[in-house]
Amino acid sequence: MVLGLGVGVVDALGVSIQGLRAFPELPTAKPSIPSTQHALWIWLRGDDPGDLLLRGHKLQALIDPEFTLVQAIDSFLHRDSRDLTGYEDGTENPKDAAAIEAAVAQGKGTGIDGSSFAAVQQWLHDFPKFDAMSHAEQNDCFGRDRDSNEELDEAPDSSHVKRTAQEDFEPEAFVVRRSMPWVAGAEAGLVFLAFGKSFDAYEAQLRRMTGHDDGISDALFRFTRPLTGGYCWCPPIADNGADLTALG
Numbered sequence: 001m002v003l004g005l006g007v008g009v010v011d012a013l014g015v016s017i018q019g020l021r022a023f024p025e026l027p028t029a030k031p032s033i034p035s036t037q038h039a040l041w042i043w044l045r046g047d048d049p050g051d052l053l054l055r056g057h058k059l060q061a062l063i064d065p066e067f068t069l070v071q072a073i074d075s076f077l078h079r080d081s082r083d084l085t086g087y088e089d090g091t092e093n094p095k096d097a098a099a100i101e102a103a104v105a106q107g108k109g110t111g112i113d114g115s116s117f118a119a120v121q122q123w124l125h126d127f128p129k130f131d132a133m134s135h136a137e138q139n140d141c142f143g144r145d146r147d148s149n150e151e152l153d154e155a156p157d158s159s160h161v162k163r164t165a166q167e168d169f170e171p172e173a174f175v176v177r178r179s180m181p182w183v184a185g186a187e188a189g190l191v192f193l194a195f196g197k198s199f200d201a202y203e204a205q206l207r208r209m210t211g212h213d214d215g216i217s218d219a220l221f222r223f224t225r226p227l228t229g230g231y232c233w234c235p236p237i238a239d240n241g242a243d244l245t246a247l248g
């Protein structure tokens with residue numbers, strides 16, 4: 001299980017966590033990006049959806065009535081970590097020590113070191129729009145070939161991997177992504193999830209995706225859009241669970 005606290009909870013406790021803030025309002029984003037900040041985010045992990053539901057009920061009983069459930073999303077891994085469009089997701093994630101450096105706060109003091117800052121967005125795909133594109137247009141949206149997963153030699157500036165190339169930011173903007181597809185009846189998409197040592201790298205990527213740097217919007221928006229957006233702070237782990245010393 002991964003626990004994430006929104007800035008509202010931390011504020012209500014009368015403390016502050018350096019770098020923790022609400023998901024940004026981006027008034028000039030093209031297209032517009034919803035900010036739907038909530039108090040708590042709990043990511044339950046397991047193989048059996050029934051067990052996950054029942055674990056969720058137990059947790060809800062523990063925190064009721066202080067917290068009320070706003071949303072629950074069933075997400076899962078698809079094939080070898082693919083988005084439902086068929087493209088492999090996570091290829092350029094930093095690995096091993098580089099992943100820890102990118103995703104885990106260090107040198108910030110006891111109670112903060114070992115924690116992580118998570119950005120969570122639920123994206124809704126428009127499959128008829130995606131399916132109406134030619135295979136080449138679909139590849140151009142991502143900047144990668146779906147079958148080989150190779151980066152395209154001539155990827156357009158609007159392609160997703162050109163928008164988000166982590167080493168192209170100043171400072172470099174590395175995060176560890178662990179996004180997962182979701183399905184609810186006929187609707188489906190991706191729960192985008194990125195862990196960082198702060199929110200800054202993710203936010204720089206999101207701003208470039210929405211035209212803030214050069215007016216070019218990410219081609220992904222041709223067939224998908226975010227419904228939600230939240231930031232939360234995931235406390236470090238201690239021997240008996242989450243280490244909440246930073247909250248006093």
Ligand code: HEM
Nearest residue numbers: 083087088089090091092123161164165166190205206224
């Ligand atoms: C529905 C939404 C999204 C889909 C389907 C998607 C899918 C993908 C895919 C297929 C790749 C190429 C393989 C890889 O390196 O993982 C990729 C790369 C990447 N995406 Fe996304 N993504 C989405 C949203 C986002 C958002 C919102 C951000 C951050 C604001 C983001 C950040 C990145 C980064 C940093 C990379 C690696 C770029 C590089 O360094 O080469 N993605 N994404």
